[in-house]
Amino acid sequence: MTVHKFYALVKAVCENGSWERSLFEVKRMGVSDYAFAVELANRIGWNMVEADFEFASILEPEGCFVLHDGSKRIGVATSVCYGNLGWLGNLAVEENSRRHGAGSLLLRHALDYLRGKGVQTVGLFSYMWLTRYYAQFGFEADVEFAVMHGKPSKPKPSVKVNQVSLEHASSLARFDEAFYHAYRQKLLQAILSRENSFIYACCKDEGILGYVGAKVFGNSTEVGPLVCRLEHANVAFSLLKAVFSRITGEAFVYVPKKEVALIKLLTRLGLRESFSVVRMFLGTRVSETCIYTAESLERG
Ligand SMILES: CC(C)(COP(=O)(O)OP(=O)(O)OC[C@H]1O[C@@H](n2cnc3c(N)ncnc32)[C@H](O)[C@@H]1OP(=O)(O)O)[C@@H](O)C(=O)NCCC(=O)NCCS
Known part of the structure; x- marks a missing residue:
């Protein structure tokens, strides 16, 4: 069992008091995942095309992820490493799978990936209403962008x-x-x-x-x-x-x-x-x- 499967299982047991919740598994994003990623992104209103995820995967082939819940794909996240600096993006989870730890699991997985590449600092752009969410992982607000x-x-x-x-x-x-x-x-x-x-x-x-x-x-x-x-x-x-x-x-x-x-x-x-x-x-x-x-x- 991978660390992330174990983490999801423990979290499920803690939250639900049972082993019934299905297991989350993070996998590397492949070409066949682009359509899913675009559909998820555009349901949120991000106006993306498959070429966006293709570009992300060309840049960081091992650093783009899809979260599976059993046989279903329920989330995505991408990352990129520029030496000491890493960047996280496209974090999204299917609406009816939210607030069960899926987003945090993807975020932690991407952070572990970047740390494994030797990254010292990780950046991201957050919506105004999610800064407290990211603060839980240690992120600190820098400047606002329009x-x-x-x-x-x-x-x-x-x-x-x-x-x-x-x-x-x-x-x-x-x-x-x-x-x-x-x-x-x-x-x-x-x-x-x-x-x-x-x-x-x-x-x-x-x-x-x-x-x-x-x-x-x-x-x-x-x-x-x-x-x-x-x-x-x-x-x-x-x-x-x-x-x-x-x-x-x-x-x-x-x-x-x-x-x-x-x-x-x-x-x-x-x-x-x-x-x-x-x-x-x-x-x-x-x-x-x-x-x-x-x-x-x-x-x-
Ligand atoms: C942000 C997102 C990925 C979180 O995924 P998730 O699976 O719900 O995350 P978790 O279950 O690990 O954590 C849930 C926590 O996220 C925070 N959160 C999620 N949506 C929020 C919102 N709209 N406003 C404020 N906080 C929010 C809360 O802290 C919440 O904890 P709570 O349930 O105890 O209140 C998911 O809400 C999503 O896909 N949103 C749309 C896309 C998006 O905004 N992506 C982030 C771009 S910066």
Whole structure:
């Protein structure tokens, strides 16, 4: 019996006073689970497609999980490891299976996985109403992010930006690490390798000033990460404008609420705040020292 099966059994006995509750088992997510994961996510209103879970699995093949209750699949969670920093996302349980420990089991399983990879700090984005839930596992609130969403206008960038090619992934990752304080080469590489995804960067004599990634999923584009030197706000604006002038359909951008100028720009370009999330960390984390937007709510 695995530790997690044992844990579920003990919890079931403690809660119900009997051995009757079925056993939970966490398994690695496979291609045949994507449809289930999408259906579950979209019942919650997350507007996801199979390509989202495919992307998560390419990044961290061993770190994406499905929770089974007997023969039924009832939950999912994904994780990704960037050296010392790990990230948790997509934690979801079927509505009629909630409040029996399934979510906590998945969360603990993903945390154990990340710790096993040597991760010291784990991050996640929490809904406002779930911060106390995550606090039980030791997560502490960091800063609030606005989820900005809408169909942007097509503005002209004022600074020249260039599309980054796959061969420059490692130099971009080193620039990213200097400001984000974790090494995300595999993420940048995955974006650059993916069809319908791209990265723009602005470079001057002094090196890279900033870059932005964009992943197109059907009719919507997830814009980020954006990492730009603090003193070059105009570059950050031009990078976003360059993305918007290329894409069709709607865009999502995840912006720290303290980035007031960025939020103003996005609002001017037609995006609105849909909802807020709180970034939380388990372990010590040095915040990024740059103008920043997140890559996604699943991967920080
Ligand atoms: C969050 C979620 C994964 C928890 O799964 P679960 O199987 O119910 O989790 P557990 O049984 O281990 O823990 C339940 C605890 O979660 C917390 N919780 C769950 N839903 C909550 C809500 N809407 N508001 C506040 N707390 C909530 C409570 O602390 C609850 O404990 P209680 O039953 O003693 O009140 C599940 O509610 C879910 O899928 N929600 C929709 C998707 C989602 O919001 N995911 C999190 C993204 S940040």
